[in-house]
Amino acid sequence: GGSTSEHHDRSLEWVDINDDVYNMFFLSRLGGQAFWYGIYIFVLKLTLYVFLAMDALDIEQPKNVSEQVLVTQFFMLPVAVAMQDDLIATYYLVANIKYTELIQKECPHASNVKFHVANFCRxxxxxxxxxxxxxxxxxxxxxxxxxxxxAALQFLQTIDNIALRLCADGYLTERLELVANQVMTIQLPNKNNTFLRSLDSILFMSTFTALLIGWGLISFG
Structure with a gap:
């Protein structure tokens, strides 16, 4: 654990939480600035993704794609999964991090429900x-x-991290700055269950396999 672990149960290993706007939502007061800010960023990202998807789906599926493109697609599939910071963070959290009420000593509004809602949204x-x-x-x-x-899509994925940094650096309100800085310092305990600890690898491989099957069906089906 880090600096805060001195105050915590010694039997647990404490780790940093993800520096993103979803954890601002997690630590926020219900209906507070960080609460609505988190929701706004989530809706913003989803809206952009939906518009992008609609546009991309309108493009006709190319036929007789060159072998070069097929090989590149194949090699880019695991990269596509690995590049998804939010998805990887979600898998990691599900597998490794557990909620504890001890966090409420420092962040009284950080409830178990908001922890799971934040992770679901991520x-x-x-x-x-x-x-x-x-x-x-x-x-x-x-x-x-x-x-x-x-490369162009990569910037979209970082919006929630940029949104947190804007707050942490004090560009927005003092309240948001406070919550953002809490996100960057707060820690949660690791899960001790061996199966659960390997769940992130299983989820990663399952996601990759699903993409691989999809790619195979579309390319050769």
């Missing part, structure tokens, strides 16, 4: 992002455009 965000990435990957007709589209 997961939805990550899944949407992966879905859009996958569609754009499948619509590629040349290697260069495939990479350029991937």
């Amino acid at each position: 997961g939805v965000d990550g899944m949407f992002s992966l879905f859009v990435n996958f569609i754009i990957l499948m619509k590629a007709t040349e290697v260069l455009s495939l990479f350029l589209n991937f």
